[in-house]
Amino acid sequence: xxxxxxxxxxxxxxxxxxVILRCVPISNHLYFYWYRQILGQKVEFLVSFYNNExxxxxxIFDDQFSVERPDGSNFxxxxxxxxxxxSAMYFxxxxxxxxxETQYFGPGTRLLVL
Amino acid sequence: xxxxxxxxxxxxxQEGENATMNCSYxxxxxxxxxxxxxxxxxxxxxxxxxxxxxxxxxxxxRVTLDxxxxxxxxxxTASRAADTASYFCATDGVYGNQFYFGTGxxxxxxx
Numbered sequence: 001x002x003x004x005x006x007x008x009x010x011x012x013x014x015x016x017x018x019v020i021l022r023c024v025p026i027s028n029h030l031y032f033y034w035y036r037q038i039l040g041q042k043v044e045f046l047v048s049f050y051n052n053e054x055x056x057x058x059x060i061f062d063d064q065f066s067v068e069r070p071d072g073s074n075f076x077x078x079x080x081x082x083x084x085x086x087s088a089m090y091f092x093x094x095x096x097x098x099x100x101e102t103q104y105f106g107p108g109t110r111l112l113v114l
Numbered sequence: 115x116x117x118x119x120x121x122x123x124x125x126x127x128q129e130g131e132n133a134t135m136n137c138s139y140x141x142x143x144x145x146x147x148x149x150x151x152x153x154x155x156x157x158x159x160x161x162x163x164x165x166x167x168x169x170x171x172x173x174x175x176r177v178t179l180d181x182x183x184x185x186x187x188x189x190x191t192a193s194r195a196a197d198t199a200s201y202f203c204a205t206d207g208v209y210g211n212q213f214y215f216g217t218g219x220x221x222x223x224x225x
Contacts, residue, residue: 033212035213042218091157102147102162107156
């Protein structure tokens with residue numbers, strides 16, 4: 001069964017450094033998402049992406065975040081200058097349809113900012 | 115906020131018993147989904163129920179949806195130790211395509 005994959009599974013970085021989290025969505029999906037989950041808290045929406053542009057973003061998704069689909073398979077989340085509070089599990093998800101359809105989540109990347 | 119809230123926050127049962135978790139939300143939805151998350155792991159989709167459906171079954175899972183009360187329940191029958199995990203409901207918005215997750219119910223099934 002096709003699945004969303006994410007790399008790396010874990011990343012440790014120093015505050016102020018840039019990180020890029022990578023995702024390979026399911027191949028025939030058109031909608032892509034990033035969510036994050038701070039330890040012990042809710043899963044929170046960051047951004048959705050369709051047709052090579054951001055379709056929706058939350059208040060969390062400020063100027064330090066950016067997303068890109070650099071080729072036909074990868075979907076990346078870049079954090080330009082990491083802060084301690086960016087430490088979280090980051091989940092990528094993809095979906096075939098905007099509504100009436102589930103989103104399939106990847107296994108997550110655990111980011112630790114020191 | 116549209117975010118769902120699950121209750122109870124934590125549930126501990128004996129293997130073989132049924133587990134019921136509830137979810138409430140605040141605004142209109144297209145569909146509601148339940149996800150499972152093992153500790154420190156990703157989210158696994160369990161079941162989707164659309165706003166025009168009232169009940170859905172999948173194996174040992176039974177989900178109900180009451181749109182008038184803006185609530186849903188997830189029943190796991192004949193629980194197993196391997197069902198130990200956190201369970202989240204997620205709702206979409208009628209106009210948006212993001213998911214709103216609840217706080218989750220932490221289920222422990224004691225062998």
